[in-house]
Every structure is written in structure tokens, then in C-alpha cells.
Amino acid sequence: MTLYFPRRKFVLYGSATFATSLLLKACKSSQTTTPTVSSSGEGFKIAIALPGMITDKAWNQSGYEGLNLAKQKLGAEIAYLEQVAQADQTEALIDFARKGYNVVFAHGGQFDAAIEQVAPQFPNTFFVGVNGNNKGENIASLRIDHLQGSYLCGIISAAITKSNKLAYIAGQEFPATQEELRGFNLGAKSVKPNIKITSTFLGDWNDVAKAKSATLALISSGTDVIYQWLDSASPAVLQAASDKGIYAFGNTKDQLDVAPKAVLTSAVKRLDIAIAYLAELAKQKQLKGQIYNIGLERKDILYLGKFGAAVTETVKQNIFKVQQEIVDKKIIFENCQEAGKDTRCVKKA
Structure with a gap:
């Protein structure tokens, strides 16, 4: 079951009952950034904040697919927030941290400043900047080469x-x-x-x-x-x-x-596989405050696609x-x- 909440109601109503969630879904606001929570009841919680739409067939969709692959592999509860404007990044990360998400992915280097601001306030949440440049006690970065x-x-x-x-x-x-x-x-x-x-x-x-x-x-x-x-x-x-x-x-x-x-x-760039890999490390408590660089040596993550006729x-x-x-x-x-x-x-x- 997937529950939908307007973003500013997410913190207040994230643990609402099924009946209440249906009411919230029916009354969903018209704003484009709408968090989605999907639960499998396993206790490990992963979230991702995305700058664009999960249907873009590019960067944001890959991040969303990584979240779902992590859910499938780890039995995690997941949540995502799409179309997060730069001015809203800090609030989005705080929302997830306050709800007790174990690991929060921020899907783009433009989230670096927000991660640096939020992470020290929530030592029990690990923040991962995809394409980021940060590292710290509870901060890692995932970099495709x-x-x-x-x-x-x-x-x-x-x-x-x-x-x-x-x-x-x-x-x-x-x-x-x-x-x-x-x-x-x-x-x-x-x-x-x-x-x-x-x-x-x-x-x-x-x-x-x-x-x-x-x-x-x-x-x-x-x-x-x-x-x-x-x-x-x-x-x-x-x-x-x-x-x-x-x-x-x-x-x-x-x-x-x-x-x-x-x-x-x-x-x-199979960001879905890379994100699921770091999520698994987090669940095993093996995720470290470092920059994880992944290059062509991981042929399942970085490679060239199908060639056009001109090649x-x-x-x-x-x-x-x-x-x-x-x-x-x-x-x-x-x-x-x-x-x-x-x-x-x-x-x-």
C-alpha cells in the first residue's frame, strides 16, 4: 500500500492510520512536490529527495528506481519526495530525519549545502549525497566516475x-x-x-x-x-x-x-544498483563517512549503452x-x- 501526503503535512501525519491516510489522499494539495511513503514493515527506513520528476527517464527516475530496488532487496520502508526546489532542500531532509529514516539520499550535488546544515542535527540518520562532495560522521557521497x-x-x-x-x-x-x-x-x-x-x-x-x-x-x-x-x-x-x-x-x-x-x-549510470548497494551497507551498519567512487570497473553500474548505426x-x-x-x-x-x-x-x- 502506498500513502500520499502533501509535503507540509508529511511530518505531522506520517504515521497516520489507514483511514486518515485515505482522507489525506482525497484532500491532497495541488503542489507538485508530494512525498510518497511505502511500507513493508521491516523496520529499516530509506528516503530520497529528488530535484526533478520520477518519470523523467533520466537522473531522477534512476534515483527512484534505486529506492525501489533497495525496498525489494532489503524489505525496507521507503519514502520519496520529487521536484524539491533548492529553497526547500533543507526542509525536505529535516522532514525525513524527524520521521526516523535510517538513511536519506539527496539525489544531486546541489543538495550538498543542505546536507552539511542538516546532518549534525540528526546523528542517528545517515545522509548520502548522490553526486555529492561531502563526508563526515553521518555523511557519505556516492559518486559515479x-x-x-x-x-x-x-x-x-x-x-x-x-x-x-x-x-x-x-x-x-x-x-x-x-x-x-x-x-x-x-x-x-x-x-x-x-x-x-x-x-x-x-x-x-x-x-x-x-x-x-x-x-x-x-x-x-x-x-x-x-x-x-x-x-x-x-x-x-x-x-x-x-x-x-x-x-x-x-x-x-x-x-x-x-x-x-x-x-x-x-x-x-545504473544509479539504482549503486543506491541499493549503499542502502545495504547502511542496513548492515557498514556505511562509512566517505566518498564512494564507482567507475568502469563496476560494469553493472557504469557502461556504454547500445550503439547507433553511425558508430x-x-x-x-x-x-x-x-x-x-x-x-x-x-x-x-x-x-x-x-x-x-x-x-x-x-x-x-
Whole structure:
């Protein structure tokens, strides 16, 4: 049974009886951020706060699927809150902590400041920032190594482009997107050192009109391959690329089916498996206050999706070779400084 509560009523009525919950469901407010509680009665409680919609077929849906996979594997009680605006992040995390959730996932690096503020107040709740950069007594971060996946996509881009103009589009600029842009840059320039990469940060992960407009502007300037990381707005980029006869990459989910003529492949990030893994560690009381980095060595979590027709067999075989070299640590991405900034550079063993 799933119970629905308006967000401001969640703290007050989270343990209401079934009859009361039905009344609340019938009177549900019209606001878009609506927590959902699903119970299996096992005593271990997991929650997730999401910046977007669970139906975006991208980042937020993957987080939601991770919550449900954890419920399935661990028999946990779960709750989620979608479309959490930045101004509401602290309140959302406090709501979950006050209700006694053992582990609370905050699904995006934009939650870092809220986690730092809330976690010290609730030492019995473990907070996990997905794409975060925090660690502490009851704070962990789950990081997919976006640089490794985008490095492979950069190599593919360099093999495909005719204009030698590539672009990266993302919702916000923060460490995870900077890392992904860096990998795309390194991969492309490992093939064509003089290739040009333009980056655009829209300030919104879900604004379809803004994503389409930015894509068309890039195409008009000569860009013929685009790597995007958006949520609900990602299909707008992929479809615009298809309409204009250029190429693009899917992200998080395998998005080849969104625009088969345009998508070269997707940087698939199985956040559902990664989230369930950390939730299991939490239940076993083995979750530590550290940053958990997961790369291509976990082939069930980070990998390239189905390839589009434009990717030749020769390019595929080269990608498989490079991927294995990364796993075998023959290609290493080590910390370095470039133009006075901390970043990562390629080192070959």
C-alpha cells in the first residue's frame, strides 16, 4: 500500500492510520512536490529527495528506481519526495530525519549545502549525497566516475565529427558536470588535439524550451556532436539533433530509442544498483563517512549503452580496448593542475 501526503503535512501525519491516510489522499494539495511513503514493515527506513520528476527517464527516475530496488532487496520502508526546489532542500531532509529514516539520499550535488546544515542535527540518520562532495560522521557521497564514461564518448565524438566542433550541455555547473566535461574534452583531444569543445550550462535540468534553443544555437554555429546531461529536457536535445542531422549522446539511461538516428551511444549510470548497494551497507551498519567512487570497473553500474548505426565496428573495438585499459589501470586519471585549477589528467602506464 502506498500513502500520499502533501509535503507540509508529511511530518505531522506520517504515521497516520489507514483511514486518515485515505482522507489525506482525497484532500491532497495541488503542489507538485508530494512525498510518497511505502511500507513493508521491516523496520529499516530509506528516503530520497529528488530535484526533478520520477518519470523523467533520466537522473531522477534512476534515483527512484534505486529506492525501489533497495525496498525489494532489503524489505525496507521507503519514502520519496520529487521536484524539491533548492529553497526547500533543507526542509525536505529535516522532514525525513524527524520521521526516523535510517538513511536519506539527496539525489544531486546541489543538495550538498543542505546536507552539511542538516546532518549534525540528526546523528542517528545517515545522509548520502548522490553526486555529492561531502563526508563526515553521518555523511557519505556516492559518486559515479562521470569522467571515465565521458572520456570514451569523447573518443567516439572525435571519430564521428566532420566540423571538429563539439558541445557539452548540462543543467548546472558543479563538480560532477565539470568532471564529465573534462572527460569528454580529454577523450576527444586524445584523438584530435585541436578539436573545439563548447560548454553550456542552462541553469535548469528540465526546461525543454531552453534546452532546444541552446541546441539549435550550437548547431547553427557548426557543432555536429553534442554530449548532454539533462533530466526531462534531454529528449529535446536528442530530438533537435536528429531533426538537424547531427549526433548526440544519451546520459544516465540508455537513450538510443529517444532519437535512434542521432544517438551515438549513452553513458549509462545504473544509479539504482549503486543506491541499493549503499542502502545495504547502511542496513548492515557498514556505511562509512566517505566518498564512494564507482567507475568502469563496476560494469553493472557504469557502461556504454547500445550503439547507433553511425558508430562503426572499428570505433567500437577501439572503445572496448580503451575501456579495458582503464579498468586494468593502464590508463589512469590522476589529480593535476591545469591553468591554476585542480582537475584530472590522463596518465598511461
